[in-house]
Amino acid sequence: MRRLWRLAAATLAIAACGAPAPGAGEAREANAAVAGSLFAARPDVRRSLPGGVSEVSGLAATADGRLLAHDDERAIVREISLETGAFVKSFAIGAPIEKGDFEGIAVAPGGDVYLTTSAGRLYRFREGENGAQVPFTVVETGLAPLCEVEGLAYHAASDSLIFACKEMLARGRRDEVALYAWSRRDGRLSTTPWRGGPMARFATAAGVEGFHPSSVDIDPATGRIVLLAARERAMVELAPDGAVLSGRRLGGGHPQAEGAAIMPDGALVIADEAPKKVSAQIARYPRQND
DSSP: OHHHHHHHHHHHHHOOOOOOOOOHHHHHHTTOOOTTOSBOSSOSEEEEOSTTOOOOOEEEEOTTSOEEEEOSSBOEEEEEOTTTOOEEEEEEETTTTOBSOEEEEEEOGGGEEEEEETTOEEEEEEOOOTTOEEOOEEEEOSOTTTEEEEEEEEEGGGTEEEEEEEEEOSGGGTTEEEEEEEETTTOOBOSSOSEEEEHHHHHHHHTSSOOOOOEEEEOTTTOOEEEEETTTTEEEEEOTTSOEEEEEEOOTTOSSEEEEEEOTTSOEEEEEOOGGGOOOEEEEEOBOOO
8 A cells, every 4th residue: 555655645746737828918917906906916827737636725835935735535634846846746635645635735834734624623743755644643622613614824923823713603603704723732622713803894805795714824925814715706814913904806807716725935835626627726926015
């Protein structure tokens, strides 16, 4: 089994399916301004992922500028080349490979990588080499009765992991957006949302009906919080204190935006799961201001 997994991973690592760069019109629009946003209106790079991979459920950037993504139903992590869309390497969590509804990935200082399920079951592990199956530890955060999780980010100021809730489970809170913090220092979940508020506030900023987060990331330079909503094809940016600073519709170029990662150079990368089992894609939005 291990030998077969290594062979499959090696095959993935050499596959490449880079999409053409945007046309001249889209390249010009990449420098257009979006009110209040850190990021340009249009991407300057789009890449299709190889091998017919249709699901990229979460995305994270490493400190040295590499891009990690994970599958939805199996705990497989892939490093993606932003320049070509190729898989640089693939490794798995567990032997046999862990299975679940995986919804977010985050990288913390010191080399720890975290993967969360929709119930807030948190896996901690280290990066593996291509074809490796790495050991892990698991924490039950206590989020399962509160919400359905669909995003994970690292917050440096508090040394915490931030969980984005797609659906609140309590009947009286269905119209809220909530982010919860889990402290790496004491292993405790915040008893109340770390950030959030009425869903209408986020929906109005993005010009959409409703807002159900599918991904979260935090800009290390400014502390700004970026939230995607795949269902509504929308994005909002929040101040460190949670105030809404900017919102936009993502449009048809993002059929299902499930992952966001802010790179060390300040650019935003968005990953989309693909409809009808065609290849998933990533798109880079350059930084436009601070």
